[in-house]
Amino acid sequence: MKKYLLSISLISTLFLGGCGDENSFLTNLITAEGAKVKFVHAAPDAPGVAIFVNDKKVSGLLTVAPTTPGLINYGSAFPAQDYANLSAGAAKVSVTTPTVNNAVILSGDVNLESGKLYTVIATGLAPSYSPIVVQDNLPATSGNKVFFRVINLVANTADAEVTILGSSAATGIKPKEGGDKFIAVELPNYISGSVTVPVVVKLNGTSTTTTEGSITASQTLSFTGVTPGRAYTIITRGLLATQAKDATGKLVTTASKYAAGLTSYTNR
Known part of the structure; x- marks a missing residue:
């Protein structure tokens, strides 16, 4: 969790107004060198967003007809593949x-260092949106190993646990944790080509004062085309259902308006 802080001072104020010139990302911002940045929309009640860096739009701009700018919807990442290359140094970032x-909904400054990779995640519920910035320190390639990390952003979980290829890979990932550690997994009997790797993420709900237990949820992702050296990020988002006793003492489960789910992307 400590590594999320970096050198960012984004504020989560909400106000009206435009956010600068919607010039082409490719023309104005992409650089041969610099920092690489991935944006993830993980704020359940926020509509589709656009990303501006130094008042230039960097996200969702269609380059073929129709030329209406697209949006990054909840649960999505931009760019869909790889990272956006941005100039190193201080950058003003706005999410609209x-x-x-x-x-x-978010605006502020981020210090981007050349040659480093970052994930910027919009989180929270209105009116208290907040950012998480993770420096993506990718592990060195090693033999037949692939790498996964799970960033837990489900606020009402007790923790998350991860099973990869049928074996426990990590436990106790608390809310807003997981971004600083990739899990190394050996591909069994790997010779050549690509394989499929199943990953199960289980969310353990916040414990209740009753003896009936607490809410849990799990979801399985199948990563295809996996080869040694690949690195992946899984982000949990939304909220779990909750439990409480009613006036008669009966335990009642209330489904979440923003059901917990997963977003994943390839780091390498």
């Missing part, structure tokens, strides 16, 4: 909601 009067 184009369909809601271009409201700016």
Whole structure:
């Protein structure tokens, strides 16, 4: 969790107004060198967003007709593949909601270092959106190993646990943790080509005061085309159902309006 802080001072104020010139990302911001950045939308109740860096739009701009800018919807990442290359140094980053009067839900400054990789994640619920910035310190390649990390952003979990290829790989991943550690997994009997790797993420709900237990949820992702050296990130998002006793003492489960789910992307 400590590594999330980095050198960012984003604020989660909500106000109306535009966010600068919607010039082409490729023309204005992409660089041969610099920092590589991935943006992830993990704020369940926020509509589709657009990303601006130094008042230039970097996300969702279609290059073929129709030329209406697209949006990064909840659960999605931008770019969908690889990272966006941005100039190193101080950068003003803004996240806006184009369909809601271009409201700016996050705005502030990030210091980007050349040659480093970052994931910027929009989280929270209105009106308290907040950012998480993770420096993606990818592990060195080693033999037939592949690498996974799980960043737990389900606020009402007690923790998350991960099973990879049928074996326990990590436990006790608390909310807002997991970004600083990749899990190394040996591909069994690997010779050549690519394989499929099943990953199960189980979310353990916050314990209740009753003896009936607590809510859990699990989801399986199948990563295909996996070869040695690959690295992947899985982000848990949304909220688990909750439990409470009613006036008669009966335990009642209430489904979440924003059901917990997963977003994943390839780091390498």
